[in-house]
Amino acid sequence: MDDSATRTDPAAVITYDPGAIERKWQRLWQERGTNSTDIQGATRPFYALMMFPYPSAEGLHVGNLFAFTGNDIYGRFQRLAGHNVFEPLGYDAFGIHSENYALKVGQHPMDLIPKNIANFRRQLERAGLMVDWRHTLSTTDPDYYKWTQWIFLQLLDRGLAYRKQAAVNWCPNCKTVLANEQVVGGVCERCKTPVEQRSLEQWFFRISDYAPRLLENLKHIDWSETTKTAQRNWIGRSEGAEVAFAANDAGDGSGCDIRVFTTRPDTIFGATYLVVAPEHPLVDSLTRSAERQKVNAYRERTKKQDLVARKTSTEKTGVFTGSYAMNPATRQRIPIWVADYVLMEYGTGAIMGVPGHDSRDFEFATEFKLPIVRVVCGERDDANAPLTEAYTQCDLGTMVNSGPLDGLPVEAAKRRIVEILAEQGTAKAVVNYRLHDWCISRQRYWGPPIPIIYCDSCGVQQVPEKDLPVVLPFVEDFKPDDSGVSPLARHEEWYRVACPECGGAARRETDVSDTFLDSAWYFLRYPSVGRNDVPFEKEITRKWLPVNSYIGGNEHAVLHLLYSRFITMVLRDAGHLEFEEPYTRFLAHGHIIREGAKMSKTQGNIVNPDEYIEQWGADAFRTYLMFLGPYEQGGDFRDQSISGTRRFLDRLFASVHAMSGEGDPDPDVMRKLHQTIRKVGDDISRLSYNTAIAAMMEYMNVLRKGERTPHRDEVQPMITLVSPFAPHLAEELWELTGNGRATGSVFDSGWPEFDSALAAEDSIELVVQVNGKLRGKVRVARDIREDEAVAAAMSDPTVARFASGTPKKIVFVPGRLLNIVV
């Protein structure tokens, strides 16, 4: 028989019921507007931003909550530190993920998305985030994407948006263009279909114009180093030279210059052939009639390949054009080839082949029996011995077989050859970037229509600002087809429109814009949500931006985080913003796994936050997520371990109920308390949440050692320390202890004062030896006298056993050591 109900354990009288407490406080926060930020009146604004989620049908992922909770703790801590914290959250609801899911389940995204958002909102509120829901947004709201379209026009006005025919990765199954990073191993990342290449007329943004600035500013912003490194590599600055090779210069009129970019101009004496990309505009004129059939077949073949495969393929293929060019350094004739390992997107679409010193060129020259010449030697190398592989080291190399460069180290040779060739007018020093322009067009339905109208008489026209938004129409047949055009192109009733210039019959652009454009500016919108006359209000923006703290995943290091920096710079240049870096501080959080394995739908091991919150409470769940490991690294979610975090909260709850105001607090406990206040504050400000929680748990052990009755002064500050992690429980205990009288929130109370005098260690561990052998350690006051130290040492039973009788001699080193000689 269970007799627990008949026991008279006082702690069992009131037990911690997180479900009831959390519902109560979520209701009170709502009623009292506790989480509403005074956007206009804030005197110490602090913008704590988290990356907004894509509202999937599955609901909130535990990874979302891990990220958001980390941001929420930081935001709540900043509020306790006296800031007016703004912590908004919205939805990144346009894009191919939503659209593909809608197609799969046979529902319309316009019906599906609002349902998903409602479910997300319910889950997010249940998790107890300090979100100001008055300022939420979805990128699919016409009130929002009106301004996404406006931003497109801002770029167009500044010559930063342009149309071009471009080779793109095409997924024949998803029927859309894919970015390079959406192609993995030659197949579509989403549906695993082999990717093809297509040539389409598309809109691009000139982000490459901003490459130097995007790179330079990385020096000044306070971001996770890993994120900055990823951006640096992505932008890919390289210094080199552009060299002109004269082709077919036989005076027959077919001559032209082929310009190549190289980062190794020093090796030009080893350039034994040229390669142009199959798409290079000069291919036609370079191809001699005898070779034309072969070259055309090769170009057709290349079109079927995806761009990623072309970059990573180890197989070297190519064809000779029949033409030659003159190497401006050696004055020798070298053959011109077409090969797919050269891409039009990078550099000039042509390279000089230096097989002696470039691995890809070495393979190519070996395959096609082209000459391989050594022009750089290491210390012990023979300048005339044949190479068995490309010699790519350059820091210790010296030039050989290179005429005027012979004997020079590589770096000096680079500078010298550019000077020499520049005098001849055949080369110039240039800086090149790997970053290429941003393709904006998507041949899909679920996005904001690009605000452009095509008129046969007037050409490309922008939709006048007064006509924005161009509303995405509800169409039943939103499934893309093989035509390569958007489903909107099947709807004449929508795309037939009067030309804004001449009033004649014209046609709307039927592509929609990339979802990364939606997310490139959402942080500007949050504070100004509700203002429909402007995208972001001037004074509000001045007060709240740039974002003080941004937290998100490092998988967004290059696309979203780079695009949003670019858009911010453009808006600043256009006079709409007064800053050019959107996020003062960015921190990349880690990821969590479960029981040692990556979570995935196919594995069936995804943590559903609802179940855990139901069982343990949102506060315990939040605290557990932050206790898993360092926030920047993530951790392993184990079902067994959450109970430990819950016990910690139970214990705090019980301690508040058991505490007494009688007598004085224990100085040792108070010392530990003040050390804990300092540590938790320091740790949270570094986002080191797991160590902050560990410190609070350690303090609870000291507080309740031997189930002692805690003093009120020893317990009260703990309510505030735990509040960023367990906000509902903290509010409840704050109210219970009389602090919450009227309608006060613990979050408006301020962080506990840390008293360094109380925290100071005024006692030390004194090492006690008897006849030079270690026999014990005693805790004594730092300034203890010799006779007191002996007495303290003798109170230790082990010491007393060895040191019985009168000591012959005492050696006392104050603060460190006592040696009793008997």
Ligand SMILES: [Zn+2]
């Ligand atoms: Zn696909």
Ligand SMILES: [Zn+2]
């Ligand atoms: Zn017109």
